[in-house]
Amino acid sequence: MPSDLSVPAPALPSLRLPGLDALALALRQVGPAALLFLSILLVWEGVTRAGLVSPLILPAPSDVAATFVSSAPRLFLHLGWTSMAALGGFVLGNTLGFALAVVFVHLRLARLTALPLAMMAQAVPIVAVAPALLLWLGNGVEPKLFIASFLVFFPMLVNAMRGLASADDQVAELLHTLSADWKQRLLIVRLPAALPFVFNALRLSACGCFVASVVAEWVASTTGLGYVIVFASSQYRMTEVWCAVLLCTAASLCVYGLVCLAERLAMPWRRERPGPA
Amino acid sequence: QGPVRLTVALGYAPNVEMFGPLYAVRAGFFAAEGLTVNAVPASTGVDQVQMVAAGRADIGIVGPEQIIAGAGRGEKFKIFAAQYQRSPVCMTARKDSGLTNPSQLPGRPIAVKIPAQTFFELFMRKNGLQPSQVTVTPIGRTDVATIISGRVHAMITTFAFNEPRSIEMAGVPVNLMPLAQYGMNAQTNSYFTQERAFADPAKRDVLVRYLRAEAKAWEEYFKDPAAAAKWIIDQKFIDGLDLDQQVFLARGQADHMRSALTAERGLMWVDPAIYRETATNLQLSGVTSTVIDTDSMLSTEILERAGMPRI
Amino acid sequence: MTYRRGREVTQALSACSLTIPEGGWASLIGASGCGKSTLLRILADIVQPSGGSATLGGMTPAEARATRSFALVSQQSVLLPWRRMLENVELGLEVARADRAERRRRAEEAIELVGLRGFERAYPHELSGGMRQRAAIARALTLRPRFLLMDEPFGALDELTRASLNFELLRILEETSATLLLVTHSIAEAIILSDVVAVMSPRPGRIVHKLEIGFGHHRTDAMRDDPAFAAHEAELRHALHGDPGVTRPAIREPAFA
Amino acid sequence: MTYRRGREVTQALSACSLTIPEGGWASLIGASGCGKSTLLRILADIVQPSGGSATLGGMTPAEARATRSFALVSQQSVLLPWRRMLENVELGLEVARADRAERRRRAEEAIELVGLRGFERAYPHELSGGMRQRAAIARALTLRPRFLLMDEPFGALDELTRASLNFELLRILEETSATLLLVTHSIAEAIILSDVVAVMSPRPGRIVHKLEIGFGHHRTDAMRDDPAFAAHEAELRHALHGDPGVTRPAIREPAFA
Amino acid sequence: MSLTLSAGGAMAWRGAARVVPPALGLAALLAAWAVLTEAGIIAPYLLPKPSAVLAEILTNNEPLWRHGQLTAMEALLGFAIGNIVGVVVAVLMGWFPAFKRCVLPLALVTRGMPMVAITPILVLMLDRGLVPIVTVVSIAVYFPTLITMVRGLESADVEYHELLHSLSASRLQRLLIVELPAALPFLFTALKIGASIAFIVAITGEWVGASAGLGYLIVISGEYFKLAMMWSAIIVASGLTLVTLGCVMLVEKLLGRWTARGEGMA
């Protein structure tokens, strides 16, 4: 039997409405998740309405929604405080983690001396020392910023160190023969090679920074969603607690989405794999 | 039919404050009543009202404020005993601040534990002050360093036998302003169950047996509170207890557990008037939207049937 | 066949038609970038043609792949960096779930054949360029495929090694009666290893010439001296580019504006 | 020169001695795996020889690298995957901090020269193998180095493109009076592009033969027909391996036990 | 250009000076602590003196040991479960895009929810003790592993995928032969992140919902203002984190040697 191959010129691409395409794609992307969340909500509503769970523990989602509507301005105000600490910590912690990674990758002595210290610092259970932090840094946004940065810092450090060192040997040799200095090597090779790792860390901290900020507020604060959670739950206002919890979650997801978007824009050279076997 | 299993969510960590249930367990008083009691420590972990509401505990021991707040959210509870006749909760002020009376508060820096915020605001209003007249520093649940450092003049809430002593041990003498004296009395460490359970006569029988056993333990306690404190230390229920502190607590607590009512009717008796005061305060501070009717939440049936010692 | 990136479209192949009889040997020559690799990648079911059809022994590339009918030696010898050379050569059989001993035996045989004995335990980065290429060839040879698709397999080899491997390949093809489609830059190699040589024009790639090489399947080095060889060479060179003395490649269609 | 991994040691090069006068053109040929790339990597200051010395115009490789005296075209055309082709070609000048406009001009010139016009905005994975190799050559050419070290730069190119680039290279070498050290597998290419061709023996690599090519620096395609060309070819083939009709590569020392 | 090479030659061996700088760093840290507290610059009610903490660790280490064991068990169990779940879910996500579209948002939501609010519910559902804490630690650990492994499994060069594709490899083979080895550096980054948070999360969890463990010991010591005990517990917790982190890095280094690819980076 012959092994035959013929490839005629391609047909013109068919006309398509980009808007409709995008809509269909979006539906396909979020459809399953939306369905899943909808069913979770329904089960949740059913379980609470049937009285299977005490309202002191889990309120009905419809009641949560009602509370959200009635106290939205106040909740968003607290979200603002939390976001300030979270996003500030996100920027600070990631910047610091990345900068330290750059230093550690270049200076062996710094790495040997400071990396273990950074790891020791990271190992301290931050919630346990939070009261001391509050005393040192006051009751403003600073200690929350500190805690959020602290929890964001290490994932970035680890990822960036790995990423900065991840460039392929051949590329490293090329830059070496071009007699590139460390700055050029950093900008031309290490940074682009580190991008996947850096974005990985950013994705992790997109969610992490809000949680960290809430934990910090939870220890002692009169502002922020963490405060709402502690205060409202001390009076069993669980609908309010859940409003705060869900708002925190939604904010994290927004930041996560932005990070994904930035990632797509930052790495246009990445390519697709062949389809699954 | 074996012994009845019963879970009690203690009012605090297993220290001498919880001598009754703890001693009754180890001395076999519960066993003698056909009960196997699992005493779940509190202080860390989930709140007792939620544990009882979720059915994780049969009996909860907690401040009445929390029970009433829970009732305000639609749960139904029954209170059948109360450890303290007088609230041991107070505001603690540094002696060097000169604060002895709430009227001196305006303009002062005050540390407030977040869950106590409403208490604090009510405390101010009850004494004719506005909460905005002081500068508030939010602090963590176990934070006494803020007042020791001198950053604030006073803190609220504190437990009369705990924080004040810690602060003094760190070299800062204090004055106490007990909330009971300023219109905010409560029968702290109230014993409660779900109303549904209480409606069951069999369950009420169990509660009677429970309280009878605990009463025996408390009788032991009142013979020698210091010895009770030492027993708690020796039993190593938890780490980090200090004998002097426990003796201090045991002595002070004995006083708070006694009143004219306990002498007349028996230990742990509930006083509807104090509960009404607490419920009114909770409504005033906005924790509940209406004044919760505590009279219907209280029952002396168990106390009566258990034959509480008159001390 | 078009590649697209965003709104930019590169037409890599246009009308191509080539039929190789089963057991036949064909070579594909053409200027750099004319679409030879793309054509092989279509046959190997790695890219889908945007038009047209490809079959291997009556099967679509997907079917051929599923039945493990072909082996591909791709242009850049792809070796897994975390596997030693021997493990890399064994990979094909491992994936085909061959018996462990059999796998080892055939891998060692192929390694011997390509002259890599002694380097079994070396990692790819410890091999020279030519050694890596030979390892990739060895991996394909262990599979004894019905169709052998080779994309410049001998490009990084010196003349001697290359010649030796040419003849080893011929021997194996005869033994296993496999069908060969070879992309090469050496016109001589194309003639030595083929029944038919197809010449592709620059982008969009079209097969512009086919030349039957009438040497039969029992080839010797002596055929280089056959006058027909020189004639074939001249014809192919001419087909590749009208004027053999050209000094510039003729690939000048701006595709990425 | 030895490579080591753990307790295993590969001796890649032994006594080698080669001197190329400034502005001279030398080629290195030898069997696959004999150490040609290693030799170039020593000159390019990528690996340190465990013994012996290498100099470029009186400088050590490290000094030569620091003064940007050489350009290396390595065997596998290394392009940064995240840069478009033009940016990859500009890379050398960018690192040397050339003026932006100058950089662009020289890069476009080099791209034109290697026949890649129209693909400036393509990412490396969108280029064919030969196109990638040409991009790497273009990058080296933008640098106008004193010493040009090329490791099989034309391996993936078709004959025509290859020939055309050969002559472009010769033109550039003459223009810039650069010194060339070329590793190639094509004996003909070695003769066309060199004053002297050095032949290396298999591992441990030794330079076993040197041949002066007396064609001067003004070369034309016609020199292929010079009888001296054929004689050189025969001599080099012989030096490479006593018997030109060998069918197996002779690289059989077990190094990875 | 000239070249003369000879055979042989020895290689330099790097000194064991790797230990000295970190030791110096640690010593400096301890010295700073000692000086600041002994000189009264940091008041003892904020941070006890190292001598006091040392004395506590030396004389009263039984509770540290007991609670430390519990916390270590919770943290390590959670670490193991979280990582296994993370890797498995990442693999499934790579295999089934629909699964990914469902589960990834769910994963993000679980991670975006503040744990301090969720722990009480877990405690109420699962009862106090080991289970809810292990659950919280698993949830915290699995997320970095999941996200990192999704990326790691996608990180192999397309060439390798094309090779396996042309060999008609099954999904499992592709996973084992290409994706997992390529994901190893990513896995170890995730493991390090997981190791760094496992104990912190366990302690926070105990803080909110347990009656034993180092977190509980920290709270209860705080309640009675026993700072030496509290800081001993903090130090033990930090030490446990460091040991876990060290083990992960050691395994990484060993694996790196076998695969001859590891850069030996942290």
Ligand SMILES: Nc1ncnc2c1ncn2[C@@H]1O[C@H](COP(=O)(O)OP(=O)(O)OP(=O)(O)O)[C@@H](O)[C@H]1O
């Ligand atoms: N992934 C891709 N995206 C866009 N264009 C591509 C892609 N792959 C290849 N091309 C283009 O398709 C054309 C043909 O490429 P192909 O690799 O098939 O050439 P080739 O004939 O093998 O060349 P060479 O001899 O240099 O290897 C080239 O112009 C190349 O730029």
Ligand SMILES: Nc1ncnc2c1ncn2[C@@H]1O[C@H](COP(=O)(O)OP(=O)(O)OP(=O)(O)O)[C@@H](O)[C@H]1O
């Ligand atoms: N990093 C390394 N570690 C160990 N051995 C190596 C390393 N690099 C190269 N070698 C060995 O050194 C020898 C010479 O390699 P080199 O790359 O110089 O060969 P080459 O002459 O360029 O071959 P080719 O023509 O195939 O490219 C080979 O045997 C190879 O296995």
Ligand SMILES: Cc1ncc(C[n+]2csc(CCO)c2C)c(N)n1
């Ligand atoms: C030593 C000691 N400290 C705190 C409490 C708990 N407690 C009792 S009353 C109160 C104030 C608000 O209700 C608190 C926190 C306790 N029982 N024993």
Ligand SMILES: [Mg+2]
């Ligand atoms: Mg190609």
Ligand SMILES: [Mg+2]
């Ligand atoms: Mg080489």
